[in-house]
Amino acid sequence: MTAGAAAARIDTLLLVGCGKMGAALLRGWLGRGLARRYVVIEPGPGGQGFADRVEVTLAPSLDDAGEVVPDIIVLAVKPQIMADILPGYRRFAGVPVLSIAAGKTLGFFARTLGADAAVIRAMPNTPAAIGRGIAVACANPSVTASERALAERLLAAVGEVAWVEDETLLDAVTAVSGSGPAYVFLLIECLARAGRVMGLPEALADRLALATVAGAGELARHAHEAPATLRENVTSPGGTTRAALDVLMAPDGLEPLLIRAVRAATQRSRTLAD
Numbered sequence: 001m002t003a004g005a006a007a008a009r010i011d012t013l014l015l016v017g018c019g020k021m022g023a024a025l026l027r028g029w030l031g032r033g034l035a036r037r038y039v040v041i042e043p044g045p046g047g048q049g050f051a052d053r054v055e056v057t058l059a060p061s062l063d064d065a066g067e068v069v070p071d072i073i074v075l076a077v078k079p080q081i082m083a084d085i086l087p088g089y090r091r092f093a094g095v096p097v098l099s100i101a102a103g104k105t106l107g108f109f110a111r112t113l114g115a116d117a118a119v120i121r122a123m124p125n126t127p128a129a130i131g132r133g134i135a136v137a138c139a140n141p142s143v144t145a146s147e148r149a150l151a152e153r154l155l156a157a158v159g160e161v162a163w164v165e166d167e168t169l170l171d172a173v174t175a176v177s178g179s180g181p182a183y184v185f186l187l188i189e190c191l192a193r194a195g196r197v198m199g200l201p202e203a204l205a206d207r208l209a210l211a212t213v214a215g216a217g218e219l220a221r222h223a224h225e226a227p228a229t230l231r232e233n234v235t236s237p238g239g240t241t242r243a244a245l246d247v248l249m250a251p252d253g254l255e256p257l258l259i260r261a262v263r264a265a266t267q268r269s270r271t272l273a274d
Helices: 003-007 020-032 045-050 079-089 106-113 126-130 145-156 169-178 180-197 202-222 227-234 240-248 254-272
Strands: 010-016 035-041 056-059 072-075 097-099 119-123 133-139 159-163
Touching (some): 020 035, 020 045, 020 126, 020 145, 045 056, 072 079, 079 106, 097 106, 119 145, 119 169, 133 145, 145 159, 169 180, 169 254, 180 202, 202 227
Parallel strands (some): 010 035, 035 056, 072 097, 133 159
Antiparallel strands (some): 119 133
8 A cells, every 4th residue: 555545545444343432433434434435343233323324334243244355454342352353354464453452462463463464553532432532553563654644544533643652651541541531530520529518509510510621621722821831820829729729739639649540550551461
């Protein structure tokens, strides 16, 4: 595949797994018209929302899909079943593989698909469902520049894309951005609960917490200032925000707590690696 071909429309994209993340990716690809044909392997009900799309072929297994000649294979199945399904894709020698399965290393794919297989491993996150995700990818030495560009186009359909050369960094990526949405959702829960403790009605506390976190995130995204500057802009000496930050920024406050949390997630990701 040439660099020019990487920018052209894909002829056939083979998606294996159409759960939440696989479906989010497929919606993004369809919205951008990235491929002429999408073959989706999904034994469960995940792909049924795309049954009316003429460019999508749904099949419960690869053997049921008929003749498939893919330009790229995207693996979006759960890591627990990857070892069971992956050998069936050895037949597509020379076709690049993009995996979003957490914990399954480039070495794992080399052992199963062959040392020369072109494999890109990526860690996206759940805001991809609304086109606001971020994915970090790492490619093995067999991946060409055009294949890397193709993988980036697919990932960029649902958000931002970054690359690392050191695969071990994906453990920390998983801990920060892969798991990160859960931390933010917990912050919304805790902020709303604190409002209720201070006497706010439950509905109002929930609304304030959600709107504040969502709005602050959008402001940080669009502002030219660093988050620290935005924080300082809200903080008046001796004011209410300063009183709260004195607690959150204490030696035992939010930062060391988050570092402990991200370290725990990183270590867990390492133990799951295969």
